[in-house]
Amino acid sequence: MITVLFFAGxxxxxxxxxxxxxxxxxxxxxxxxxxxxxxxxxxxTNTMTAINEEYAEEDRLVKENDVVAFIPPVSGG
Amino acid sequence: xxxxxxxxxxxxxNAVIDxxxxxxxxxxxxxxxxxxxxxxxxxxxxxxYEAYPSMAEKQLRRIGEExxxxxxxxxxxxxxRVGKLQISDIAVVIAxxxxxxAESYDASRYAIERIKQIVPIWKKEYWVNGEEWVGDQLEKxxxxxxxxxGETK
Numbered sequence: 001m002i003t004v005l006f007f008a009g010x011x012x013x014x015x016x017x018x019x020x021x022x023x024x025x026x027x028x029x030x031x032x033x034x035x036x037x038x039x040x041x042x043x044x045t046n047t048m049t050a051i052n053e054e055y056a057e058e059d060r061l062v063k064e065n066d067v068v069a070f071i072p073p074v075s076g077g
Numbered sequence: 078x079x080x081x082x083x084x085x086x087x088x089x090x091n092a093v094i095d096x097x098x099x100x101x102x103x104x105x106x107x108x109x110x111x112x113x114x115x116x117x118x119x120x121x122x123x124x125x126y127e128a129y130p131s132m133a134e135k136q137l138r139r140i141g142e143e144x145x146x147x148x149x150x151x152x153x154x155x156x157x158r159v160g161k162l163q164i165s166d167i168a169v170v171i172a173x174x175x176x177x178x179a180e181s182y183d184a185s186r187y188a189i190e191r192i193k194q195i196v197p198i199w200k201k202e203y204w205v206n207g208e209e210w211v212g213d214q215l216e217k218x219x220x221x222x223x224x225x226x227g228e229t230k
Contacts, residue, residue: 007129008201008210053132053135055195069132071129071197073212074198074212076128076169076193077110077157077189
């Protein structure tokens, strides 16, 4: 299982702050596409991904027990 | 002892400053970011900050490490508040202590710019006539290279 975290506006669109998923050994790009197919309002095209709290590129594979977080453009400060 | 914290409490500015004081420092620069009421003609009523706290604190610490590489001997603390904030509330405090004054200005500026690039904190503005997550799904602040600047992984 993997845990997927959503923040800010994306959390509001999904209606949940996290979901547990069974996918492993797929790339972030493929995971993003699956989620966008499932949640038509969700756009992850302009969203960074962190795996286990480190930014990760689109081709990184998601492994068992990973925590995947989608990071929309940040606006702190 | 320096701080790299995300907190939902009011920030104690003096505690942040005190945390960077050390005998080799001849200058301490503190930056205080507050909630602005007017952005152009748009009037903010309040705003909400949200973070991915564990990752955000790691990224704040990383900024402190980057500063220490660029300006050796500079000590940094950064505390960012989350939750609902009112006009003029303090959202972020950065303190840097350095041997000489020039690098304290440079390091302080560097810290706030890096926060806006790599630290997972988001701001929702509540205006007089609406609300919106800033830099979010409207893609007002896109990542030009598909990732935060300076990210090489």
